[in-house]
Amino acid sequence: MTEHGLLDTDEADIPGDEFEEVDLEDTAADEAGRVADRELNEFRERIKDTEQFKVEASVFDDATYAALYKLVQDGHIVAFGGPISTGKEANVYTALGPDETEVAVKVYRINASDFTDMRGYLDGDPRFRGIGSDKKKVVLAWVRKEFANLERARQAGVRVPDPTAVQRNVLVMEYLGTEAGRAKRLSEVDIENPETAFEVVREYMRRLRDAGLVHGDLSEYNVVFHEGQLVVLDLGQAVTVHHPNAREFLERDCENVAAFFGRQGLDVTAADLLGFVTGDE
Numbered sequence: 475m476t477e478h479g480l481l482d483t484d485e486a487d488i489p490g491d492e493f494e495e496v497d498l499e500d501t502a503a504d505e506a507g508r509v510a511d512r513e514l515n516e517f518r519e520r521i522k523d524t525e526q527f528k529v530e531a532s533v534f535d536d537a538t539y540a541a542l543y544k545l546v547q548d549g550h551i552v553a554f555g556g557p558i559s560t561g562k563e564a565n566v567y568t569a570l571g572p573d574e575t576e577v578a579v580k581v582y583r584i585n586a587s588d589f590t591d592m593r594g595y596l597d598g599d600p601r602f603r604g605i606g607s608d609k610k611k612v613v614l615a616w617v618r619k620e621f622a623n624l625e626r627a628r629q630a631g632v633r634v635p636d637p638t639a640v641q642r643n644v645l646v647m648e649y650l651g652t653e654a655g656r657a658k659r660l661s662e663v664d665i666e667n668p669e670t671a672f673e674v675v676r677e678y679m680r681r682l683r684d685a686g687l688v689h690g691d692l693s694e695y696n697v698v699f700h701e702g703q704l705v706v707l708d709l710g711q712a713v714t715v716h717h718p719n720a721r722e723f724l725e726r727d728c729e730n731v732a733a734f735f736g737r738q739g740l741d742v743t744a745a746d747l748l749g750f751v752t753g754d755e
């Protein structure tokens with residue numbers, strides 16, 4: 475840690491590095507994908523026939539079907555819904571989960587063109603020492619990191635989608651939204667009370683950091699309104715405060731958030747926000 479020169483002595487107790495080691499052995503889904511039994515083939519054909527999946531079906535490789543199948547077998551997914559979002563690295567879908575609740579299913583595409591961006595976040599994270607450059611391992615590590623980050627954020631009192639399962643390149647979590655559609659992003663709504671919204675986001679940032687995490691991609695696009703609450707999304711890239719670039723990521727988060735609320739008419743600066751988050755006001 476000290477070689478990065480980032481830690482003040484009074485920061486040394488901040489959690490972060492004691493995260494569990496992430497196991498990158500083949501998952502059950504890889505095994506199942508290899509066996510590729512008849513049931514799996516039937517499952518795959520069934521999904522491919524689903525109207526909503528027709529367009530996207532081509533993005534899934536066999537092991538992804540196996541992962542989805544495993545999630546169905548384990549009861550985390552009961553039926554598939556439609557797509558919510560098609561991102562650079564992952565697609566998000568709705569699905570029916572256990573007990574008639576809706577869940578969100580985030581499927582990372584192992585063969586998506588560019589994972590070099592991911593390296594900057596993984597390298598330097600003690601949880602992912604020595605994973606090398608294998609694309610599949612990078613993505614698998616990423617998904618498990620997202621799951622672990624969501625769990626940690628939740629425990630720190632930051633409202634995030636509750637993660638329920640992870641399987642290979644697929645993450646299942648609480649769905650935010652209604653039958654009418656996904657929860658709207660901060661960028662998509664007229665904020666009635668920007669002052670209050672800012673105070674909540676600021677407090678979330680502080681709690682995250684106190685729990686040893688920096689979001690790393692925080693902006694009006696990764697915060698949504700759900701049932702009267704602000705909810706933070708997309709924690710895949712979040713790093714521990716001991717990551718060599720943690721400070722840079724935190725400063726960038728502060729700049730994004732301050733700029734957004736500045737446009738909402740608030741008199742806020744990135745520097746003040748950084749001071750609040752780090753407790754160095």
Ligand SMILES: Nc1ncnc2c1ncn2[C@@H]1O[C@H](COP(=O)(O)OP(=O)(O)O)[C@@H](O)[C@H]1O
Nearest residue numbers: 559561562566578635647648649650656707708
């Ligand atoms: N749990 C969820 N519930 C509802 N919508 C979600 C959920 N997770 C993601 N989304 C929607 O999908 C979009 C992309 O998800 P995100 O996790 O931000 O992935 P990306 O890395 O593609 O930005 C979000 O902006 C949000 O609109």
Ligand SMILES: [Mg+2]
Nearest residue numbers: 695696707708
């Ligand atoms: Mg996002």
